[in-house]
Amino acid sequence: MTKSSKPPKPGLSRRSFLGSSGAVGAAMGLAGSKAQAQDAPELAAQEQRHISLTVNGQRRTLGVEPRTTLVEALRDVLGLTGTKIGCNQGQCGACTVLLDGRRINSCLTLAVTADGADVVTVEGLADPTGNLHPMQQAFAENDAFQCGYCTPGQILSAIACIDEGHAGDAAEIREYMSGNLCRCGAYPNIVAAVEAVRDGQEG
Amino acid sequence: MRNFDYHRPTDIAAAIEAARADGAEILAGGTTMVDLMKIGVWEPQALVDITSLSELEGYDVGSDRITFGALARMAEVGDDDALKTAAPVLTESLWKAASPQLRHAARLGGNILQQTRCPYFRDTAYAQCNKRNPGSGCAALDGGETNLHAILGGSDACVAMYPGDFAQALVAFDAEVTTKGPGGARTIPFADLHVLPGDTPHIETILNRGEIVTGITVPVTGALKASHYLKARDRESYAFASASAAVGLDMDGDTVRDARIAIGGVAAVPWRARAAEDSLKGGPLTEETAREAGRIAFADAVPLEGSEYKIKLGADVVAGALMTAHARATGGE
Amino acid sequence: MAQTINTAVTRTDAPRKVTGTATYAADVLPAGMLHGALATSSIAVGTLTSLDTSAAEAEPGVVAVLTHETLPDYKTVKGFYAGGPGSASFWPMEGPEIKYAGQPIAYVVAQTAAAARRGAQLISAEYEVGTPNIHMDPADSFVIGAQGDNKGMVTTKGDIDAGLAEAAQTVDVEYTTPFQHHNPMEMFSATAEWRGDRLTVWMPSQSVRTLRGGIAAAYDLPETSVRVISPFVGGAFGSKAGITPYTMLTIAAAKAVGAPVRLIVTRPQMYTVATFRPESVQKFRLGADANGKLTAFEHIEIAQTSQFDAVVNPGTHITRAMYASPNIHTEQRLARSDTNTGGFMRAPNEMQTFFGLEQAMDELAHKVGVDPVEMRRVNDTDRHPVEDVPFSSRSLMECYDSVSEGFGWQNRTPEPGSMTDGDWLVGYGCATATYPTNILASNARVRMQGTGNAYIELAAHDVGTGSYTIFAQIAAARLGLPVGACDVVMGEADLPVAPLSGGSTTAASAGSAVHDACLRIARMVATEVTARSEGPLAGLDPAQVTLDDGVLRGPGGQSQPLVEALAATAAGEVEAVGEFRHPALTDQLIRATFAGGYGTAGPVTPEFAMFAFGAEMAEVHVHRWTHEIRVPRLHGSFAAGTILNRKTAHSQLMGGMVWGIGSALHEITEVDKPRARFLNANIAEYLIPVNADVREVRVEMLDEQDDYVNPLGVKGIGELGIVGTAAAIANAVHHATGKRLRKLPIRMSDLV
Secondary structure (H helix, E strand, C coil): CCCCCCCCCCCCCCCCCCCCCCHHHHHHHHHHHHCCCCCCCCCCCCCCCCEEEECCCEEEEEEEEECEHHHHHHHHHCCCCCCCCCCCCCCCCCCEEEECCCCEECCCCCCCHCCEEEEEHHCCCCCCCHHHHHHHHHHHHCCCCCCCCCHHHHHHHHHHHHHHCCCCCHHHHHCCCCCCCCCCCCCHHHHHHHHHHHHHHHH | CCCCCCEEECCHHHHHHHCCCCCCCECCCCCCHHHHHHHCCCCCCEEEEECHHHHHEEEECCCCCCEEECCCEHHHHHHHHHHHHHHHHHHHHCCCCCCCHHHHHCEEEHHHCCCCCCCHHCCCCCCCCCCCCCCEEEEECCCCCCCCCCCCCCCCCCCCCCCHHHHHHHHHHCCCCEEEEEEEEEEHHHHHEEEECCCCCCCEECCCCCCCCEEEEECHHHHCCCEEEECCCCCCCCCCCEEEEEEEEEEEEEEEEEEEEEEEECCCCEEEHHHHHHHHCCCCCHHHHHHHHHHHHHHCCCCCCCCCCCHHHHHHHHHHHHHHHHHHCCCCC | HHHHCEECCCCCCCCHHHHCCCEEEEHHHCCCCCCEEEECCHHHHHEEEEECCCHHHHHHCCCEECCCCCCCCCCCCHHHHHCEEECCCCCCCCCCCCCCCCCCEEEEEEEEHHHHHHHHCEEEEEECCCCCCCCHHHCEEEEECCCCCCCCCCCEEECCHHHHHCCCEEEEEEEEECCCCCCCCCCCCCEEEEEEEEEECCCCCCCCCHHHHHHHHHCCCCCCHHHECEECCCCCCCCCEEHHHHHHHHHHHHHHHCCCCCEECCHHHHHHCCCCCCEEEEEEEEECCCCCCCEEEEEEEEEEECCCCCCCCCHHHHHHCCCCCEEEEEEEEEEEECCCCCCCCCCCCCCHHHHHHHHHHHHHHHHHHCCCHHHHHCCCCEECCCCCCCCCCHHHHHHHHHHHHCCCCCCCCCCCCCCCCCCEEEEEEEEEEEECCEEECEEEEEECCCCEEEECCCCCCCHHHHHHHHHHHHHHHHCCCHHHHEEEEEEEEHHCCCCCCCCCHHHHHHHHHHHHHHHHHHHHHHHHHHCCCCCCCCCCCHCEEEEEEEEHHHECCCCEHHHHHHCCCCCCCCCCCCCEEECCCCCHHHHHHCCCCCEEEEEEECEECHHHHHHHEEEEEEECCCCCEEEEEEEEEEEECCCCCCHHHHHHHHHHHHHHHHHCCCCCEEEEEECCCEECCCCCCCCCCHHHHHHHHEEEEEECCCCCCCCCEEEECCCCCHHHHHHHHHHHHHHCEEEEEEEECCHHHCCC
């Protein structure tokens, strides 16, 4: 919103907001493309760039705008809605995914910059037969969430936390899990879950 | 976010060429750039993604100098064990910043150019912001909330605070920045990189259009080994500094041979406190001299309404940081 | 299967939540869906004089821009505090009037979320600008009750001035609490799809029936034409209870463009398009004799409200129940300022009032020279100090005894500043927690199959509280089935009536309806199997058959597992709708709930006062150099009747205590006074605790039996944990530093 000194626009008619009925129709086709086009789903009609991502081991080609963020590409184009948006500003960690093995905020990552990259989301953690990843199991058993909304991001961050070697003790886990906000306040249980997986791996 | 053209050159000459165009901006980790683009504060017409310039990656912890490529990630550097021993202030100022996710994405070259968190700058609903919209005024100084603004280096046009951590370590330890641009390569003392707001707060650095930060060099000194970054914040992690201090001491017995002090969370640009350093040199480091150095560091501070506390807080943080550095210098830690 | 109650059961929805397959509202992508975005006002008070939408309309991908002039009409929805389902009484985009900063002024629909948000950025507005005040003026306050009068908003018992005059020690103190925002992790969203006159809305909600009823009324539709779906809610804490402007605008936008529209409200916009915790002033005058026994208790609360609603969250009704005193005076007051209407945020009556009360008690204890725990003990009471009815159960001092022992309260040296640990000053503080037991009518449908499954259906919600799990546990215990065989369906308005999930009522009220449905099933099965010629219960009087942990038992020791008896019936399947109608619920209250409102009885009935209690102790460290305040230990013991699930209950109480850390040390919505805007409208600068802020949090849940509150004996625990925390921390800060901080949050800047 900017304040401007442009002349006031005459009152709009009740119908003038619609560009044309054609525009709506076209939009419906496109926005629904997720379910229809498996090969190269696209986000919008203009300024498309085709990128390829390896998502959870599967190579995907998709059309995005330069401004499309990775999280919107995952959710709105590929339909992988397990990754959540909690702030869209890099302030909460709900959108955490592993990008080429590193945990990052997918809301601050432009999808075009991830062209050719390997992405792991929460949908890629359980094995193909549905057995949960140990971190998923540990989160469930330790009640490491309540509402569950931050959980996909927490789990990916927790896996990275151990992989990075930052799960030495509870204090280190707390510090290196502080990029993932949990408004329900499940933090002590999250730490317990990370410790359980760390100890399980050592054992 | 306004849509834009996206370029990803694979050599630096092409990157400079693309970046010198009007409306083009350089993109590395994107943690600041994408954020500000989303909220409409920055609206570049083109982004030049330099992350394919692999020669800008990596870093080296040498015996007389430490060098960082501009694309080195905050996470990899902040967690480096060798660097932790050689220059604790560098690792501490990195891992205490932001979050693990942001540190994995953010690159050092972008980090030092981090933008202010001034809420009036970040919210385009405020018509007044000289940094965002030159000549429009300053909403903060027009009756706004100023408890988080700069008490050092601000001007009548702008009191936005530089929020970064790593830059305080760099300015304290005489780092240099290397760049390449349309005019060739150059080396810039880190202390000269950022410019005070004065009447032109929209001009933030001496970098020219199309000039790309390629690396950072920190000379190894005695004080670097016994250094410390102390960051005071209301939240234990993932928070900007209310006040911070990057310090280092080189002791000759009980006498301070060299002292380094920079202060964060309080100034318009990365802020070296040279008078405070001088007050310590040639004398002992005691709780009393440390506190005096803290007071001197803030002698010129101009508190704004609500930020009076920063003078005392900042001084205490400097003193506390010096006590830790002293312990490190004398084998006490 | 009785052991399923009061045990630690892993959440039944855990597999979905850890795999990303739990479907939150914004995860639904109806075919042909378009994206909405809000443009909001930069000013707080004034009139829109022009709105230029041309740049937005020209933005590629933008399909429509709706303004107050082009938005399709719908009937205005009444605000909650005016007895309606809305989050506020004033609805934006009905005209050019601007009453708060961040008020929606235009709605952009586009093919992508990015294009919609860009379109919203491109709208430019001009205003005639008025002069706003974002802070209330406590001197300009007034008394008003929920019904527009001042009924019940002033309490007088005895003579407060006489009580103060006879006191050995008095305190006359004022505490302030700031605006706070819920900031659930899930952003507000609404997705609306019209098919002819039938409407489906996906929206995270604490009250799907409130939503459906309000929406149907706004469009003159029968409720059967409106579906509201909210199976998973990413945190609510009071913010997702009513119908908000963004809901109604999205529904209207979907109607206008003839396609489904999804709006995800931006995090900054979440600060202005819904409710928040109003700022407040808490004034206390207390007097005590030489032993600490209260002689006078006065509490005046002044809370902020908008210009167009009266947000009455009567905290004085809770504080006055706490301690015995012969002389009591309380007043509930409001003062207006230019914001959207606030509402309820986790412990809306209690968090801020107990920050005041429990510090005032600490201050008085300090003056009298008694231990703060003893101060509470000498003033404990088994009767409500004002209403003069007994408490249905009150285990406050048991909580203090429990928490004192585990915490090591006896190690506290009374003198402030007398305890240290290296560079840290150490302080111990304690405070009381309480939460009223609110009672609401509820229904629940249970269908049981002789093959050993049960389906539990009700329009309740799991906002992270564990409702899916505890309803399955209740059914499992009653029906004699494994928890995993009990499938709970919730979060749809079409399901049997359950109340708004707020006020810590879901487990007690809706859980009791589930319980009742199971008993009805048992009666139906007993009726059928006793009428048969064969079987263990054949020929018995069904009225004499009882249900005992999933087993039907006759008077002569005959027994048959319910599931076996059911398998022997003709259909092998039975269905019943259970009801919870507490004797304290009047017809009017029951009707209110069934109409989508909040028809609550309690916490005081003609017979009893019903409250849950707790005691909290905090260890606070204040750093010598940085003045940083940290909470290495926070312990709480709570007594809240029956604990259904020790795992999820522990999480709820712990989560409440973590919220208390946030309130004590972090949370404040800062304001830009000249322009009356919320300044730190994000979750980087609006601080909430991160993992590193939360160290040892110990929760003890005491056994407590209460046969009056409901058949399950359940009180509420969703809010209890936050209530005493901020005061316990503030009291510990005083003990560590000698500084008494009478405002929230307590920051480094207060201690330099």
